Amino acid sequence: xxxxxxxxxxxxPADPKRKKILIGAGAAVLALxxxxxxxxxxxxxxxxxxxxxxxxxxxxxxxxxxxxxKKQSEAATGAVQTxxxxxxxxxxxxxxxxxxxxxxxxAQLLTRDVLIEANKRxxxxxxxxxxxRVTENSQGEWDTGKVPATVTVGDKEQTVExxxxxxxxxxxxxxxxxxxxxxxxxxxxxxxxxxxxxxxxEMFPGSYSVTSTNPLISFxxxxxxxxxxxxxxxxxxxxxxxxxxxxxxxxxxxxxxIDACMSKRELNPPDCPFIGGRVESNVQLDNSTIRWNxxxxxxxxxxxxxxxxxxxxxxxxxxxSELQASATVSGRRGNIIPETRTRTAYVTVKLADGxxxxxxx
Numbered sequence: 001x002x003x004x005x006x007x008x009x010x011x012x013p014a015d016p017k018r019k020k021i022l023i024g025a026g027a028a029v030l031a032l033x034x035x036x037x038x039x040x041x042x043x044x045x046x047x048x049x050x051x052x053x054x055x056x057x058x059x060x061x062x063x064x065x066x067x068x069x070k071k072q073s074e075a076a077t078g079a080v081q082t083x084x085x086x087x088x089x090x091x092x093x094x095x096x097x098x099x100x101x102x103x104x105x106x107a108q109l110l111t112r113d114v115l116i117e118a119n120k121r122x123x124x125x126x127x128x129x130x131x132x133r134v135t136e137n138s139q140g141e142w143d144t145g146k147v148p149a150t151v152t153v154g155d156k157e158q159t160v161e162x163x164x165x166x167x168x169x170x171x172x173x174x175x176x177x178x179x180x181x182x183x184x185x186x187x188x189x190x191x192x193x194x195x196x197x198x199x200x201x202e203m204f205p206g207s208y209s210v211t212s213t214n215p216l217i218s219f220x221x222x223x224x225x226x227x228x229x230x231x232x233x234x235x236x237x238x239x240x241x242x243x244x245x246x247x248x249x250x251x252x253x254x255x256x257x258i259d260a261c262m263s264k265r266e267l268n269p270p271d272c273p274f275i276g277g278r279v280e281s282n283v284q285l286d287n288s289t290i291r292w293n294x295x296x297x298x299x300x301x302x303x304x305x306x307x308x309x310x311x312x313x314x315x316x317x318x319x320x321s322e323l324q325a326s327a328t329v330s331g332r333r334g335n336i337i338p339e340t341r342t343r344t345a346y347v348t349v350k351l352a353d354g355x356x357x358x359x360x361x
Contacts, residue, residue, distance in 0.1 A: 109192070118208060133146050258294065286328070
């Protein structure tokens with residue numbers, strides 16, 4: 001027989017107040033979860049919106065950047081195009097307007113007349129220009145670049161890369177001209193019709209003729225052309241030489257000077273060191289009877305040497321001369337026995353004035 005179990009207590013009904021508290025707490029937790037979730041979702045939304053706005057701003061900025069790059073590239077290319085066309089049109093002033101720094105020294109040849117002659121000699125033609133490659137600086141400005149252009153001078157075509165810079169709102173060429181050495185010695189030069197002294201000069205791309213203003217002197221090179229002012233590669237030599245006319249006139253003037261010495265009625269005429277002599281103390285010459293006779297052609301086979309620094313031609317020639325004269329010897333009158341003597345005449349012909357001036361030494 002089992003011991004008697006105590007009777008089970010009946011289950012007490014839930015306390016309504018406690019139930020309300022539990023329900024309220026659950027609702028609060030749920031609300032908190034919803035709030036936190038909403039905040040997270042809102043923050044995520046805001047982040048995505050900000051990212052989208054930043055991406056759009058970056059896209060717009062890059063698009064604007066590319067548009068500005070294209071705009072400045074076109075402007076830079078246009079500057080080179082206009083510059084080259086100005087050269088083709090012989091418009092020196094317009095071409096100089098596209099120089100970053102307009103040459104102020106040695107600029108005598110940057111003129112319309114010189115360009116007209118250049119284009120007559122070999123016309124400058126503008127070919128294809130590639131879009132400029134412009135470069136952005138640290139401030140985000142496109143201010144430098146390179147413009148490849150095909151340029152033809154006469155029958156020589158060359159692709160030239162022009163360096164350009166932005167000056168204010170405009171694009172200019174860094175080096176629109178080249179400094180060409182025309183030599184330091186010799187006569188004035190005639191460059192495409194413009195007279196200039198020896199020296200170096202700024203010049204536009206084109207074809208040039210260089211001649212001497214002195215007809216007695218010429219140059220070993222008489223022309224050159226170039227298309228790239230940054231690398232002209234001019235092979236013109238500034239060596240001055242005695243011209244054919246100069247050789248002819250120097251020889252003729254020397255022979256005339258020798259003949260003038262021969263016409264002197266003196267035993268030792270001044271400035272004629274290749275003739276002359278002396279007589280014994282008891283001999284008295286009658287100067288009125290003195291005759292110098294030239295017995296050879298001193299200019300046969302003459303060889304001239306030219307100095308461009310002094311603009312003189314020099315040579316040495318043999319002069320064979322014979323003296324004839326009457327004389328009184330110890331009171332008795334008679335004639336000098338003719339005798340041929342050969343001496344060397346050292347000749348310098350000054351040519352700087354365009355007329356030969358002979359000096360003997």
